[in-house]
Amino acid sequence: GAVVSQHPSRVICKSGTSVKIECRSLDFQATTMFWYRQFPKKSLMLMATSNEGSKATYEQGVEKDKFLINHASLTLSTLTVTSAHPEDSSFYICSAETSGLGNEQFFGPGTRLTVL
Amino acid sequence: TQLLEQSPQFLSIQEGENLTVYCNSSSVFSSLQWYRQEPGEGPVLLVTVVTGGEVKKLKRLTFQFGDARKDSSLHITAAQPGDTGLYLCAGALITQGGSEKLVFGKGTKLTVNP
DSSP states (O other): OOOEEEEOSEEEEOTTOOEEEEEEESSSOOSEEEEEEEOTTOOEEEEEEEETTSOOEEOTTOOTTTEEEEEEETTEEEEEEOSOOGGGOEEEEEEEEOSSTTOOEEEOOOEEEEEO | OOSSEEEOSEEEEETTOOEEEEEEOSSOOSEEEEEEEOTTSOOEEEEEEOSTTOEEEETTEEEEEOTTSSEEEEEESSOOGGGOEEEEEEEEEEOTTSOEEEEEOOOEEEEEEO
């Protein structure tokens, strides 16, 4: 149980385009999902907390207009990188929390974004 | 400033040796989780510790949560090449809004040589 999927696993796009990444909890409902960014040989940095049916909460320094998050259902959250630039190239990972506080986060396999 | 300090950052040992990875913070966590991450994949949860002083064992891996819930350690006994990977600790903090978020250490890249 507690499987989280991400799509696509890898995407290459041109500078200036927008890219959408999907995060799905496959066998449980997640009222809260999280989006992380990981640079090579670095740890995960939380970008935003995505709550179903409400606006996402962004961490300090993360541009909400650039990284659009939509959590439309209890099993799906999407991250859209708008007007992508080469510096947005990174490994984006989502996680889903089972329910309530004190519950574990289960991570997706990640999406490798390369902006040319 | 790194909220959760993890050490060592790199560790290369021979098969059969023991090792310990440490995570330290000045913050109190509601829980602490240990993950293992392979290149190009998401982290996989190994264990969650919740109670101060708690010790959990997973085969050759022993996890300990400090009494004050500010630090944790991962001890591997008789390491094997299959233990090679990136180990991450993550502390859970309650935000002002009442939700919970994880802060990650920088990770320990472990290499176990045959």
